[in-house]
Amino acid sequence: MFDTLTEKLQGVLSGLGGRKLTEGDIKKAMGEVNRALIEADVNVKVARQFSSAVEQEAVGEQVLSGLKPVEQVIDIVNRKLIEMLGGESNGLQLSKEPPTVLMMIGLQGSGKTTQVGKLARLLKSQGQRPLLVAADIYRPAAIEQLETLGHQVGVPVYSEGNQVAPPIIAQHALNYARQNNHNIVLIDTAGRLQIDEALMTELEQMKARVNPQEVMLIVDALTGQEAVNVAGEFNRRVGITGVIMTKMDGDARGGAALSVRAVTGVPIKFIGTGEKLDALEPFYPDRIANRILGMGDILSLVEKVRQNISDEEAQKNLEKMKRGKFDLEDFLQQMKSIRKMGPLGSLLGMLPGVGGQVKELKKQLDTPEAEKEMKRIEAIILSMTKAERSNPEAVMNASRRRRIAAGSGTTVADVNGLLNQFRTMRDMMKNMTNGKGGINPMAMLNGMGGGGGPGTTPMPGASRKEVAKLNRPVDPLKDFKRSGPPRPNGSSNGNGAKPAQDNGATPVGTGSGSRNAPGAGQYRPAKKKKK
DSSP states (O other), X not given: OOHHHHHHHHHHHHTTOSSOOOHHHHHHHHHHHHHHHHHTTOOHHHHHHHHHHHHHHHTSHHHHTOSSHHHHHHHHHHHHHHHHHTSSOOOOOOXXXXXXXXXXXXXTTSOHHHHHHHHHHHHHHTTXXXXXEEOOOSSTTHHHHHHHHHHHXXXXXXXXXXXXXXXXXXXXXXHHHHHTTOSEEEEEOOOOSSOOHHHHHHHHHHHHXXXXXXEEEEEEGGGTHHHXXXXXXXXXXXXXXXXXXXXXXXXXXXXXXXXXXXXXXXOEEEEEOSSSTTOEEEOOHHHHHHHHTTXXXXXXXXXXXXXHSOHHHHHHXXXXXXXXXXXXXHHHHHHXXXXXXXXXXXXXXXXXXXXXXXXXXXXXHSSHHHHHXXXXXXXXXXXXXXXXXXXXXXXXXXXXXXXXXXXXXXXXXXXXXXXXXXXHHHHHHHHHHTTSOXXXXXXXXXXXXXXXXXXXXXXXXXXXXXXXXXXXOOOTTHHHHTTOOOOOTTOOOSSSOOOOOOTTOEETTOTTSOTTSTTTTOEEOOOXXXX
């Protein structure tokens, strides 16, 4: 999201350096900013207005003579970005007398029905009692899709089939909501492949019957400036109160999001950031501006953490880290919580100071291979017993490692690698919580992405000795190889040297004993006969 624009703006602003700026420096920089905005598919008029406003304020005497003029220019760009994105966040307008009616409109293919399900899930998690209304009677399987989504998020769906006019369905659904104590009604209206008169007339009739508090337009961010044109036409005919921008996770330029408010005057209220039903976020202009400038979005990251990790659980894990008692069971639960928060690359983009470096790392983290690696780590831990998870160093011998590898469909080297990484990470966490060292968030996430085995990226903070130990292949059978079966006298052991004499060693578990007896395959010297 906004990757291209972030890279361009950071390059321009970092090029200003730490020197005092002249008017020529600022004009040149704003010319490059204007070019970057246009390349990001921002409306040309909006891009010119933005760069002109920044330049006008930046050439002031206070900035030119400031002690740190570059920081002041960045602050001006940040404020102007927030203004262009809409200023303050605009939440849903709820009716004082329920139910609140939300009309969801848009063209086919924009993800309208899916966003209705996402919004219903979000409202339900906030303690609301939503009702979904299937008013798209034209698209095949549209009603069935909404009913499936309603079942997945636990929200009832009102439907009258495809033989009743949509405005009548919406009016009946409103009466049903009043009778059944639903305080929010979300109407999934019909879409078209393009804007036409029949679509607009039907929406106008429905709006007149149900008098909605919000008319939300769903637009596809990948369509660029066409999304802005669609928003303008819908606003002119129907009158929209907000926009939901979908597929923002796949739009590296973000020009539509930066233009829609400035061109139409309609605020963006939500953005879709993925395919899952929990991938819908409120739109905060200040947080998005910070992300664009590489300043991170700590508030959104904290909100995601709180949604998936309770305060009690976090405090409990912190105490365990301080005492060095953080075990594999805790690690497994933390990994599951992180996966619920979304792709690791998106979480990394919310950290301040890593915006310029996140592009390459996202390629490694947001891939099917990385997801497969996380599942492989989870399989290894789930193949362990409770005692093995709580204290792996004390009980984890070679036979247990072979059993875990077989149970998880991995190799012994994978199990050894995971244990080595976990040990290093736990020691690092203990030092960090005791104030003895720091942590690089990028290296932390990069290290957690690998499961183990020779050649695996070591965890951050590891010493050279620990890194060498981690990358050294571990042979689980070395204890058995130290004393192998005796070879005939005079035979070679593969290195050209003759083996040591037998000296009367007697194999345990041979002869009349069972092969499966404890200690089978091991050798010990024969007892000397008493004289």
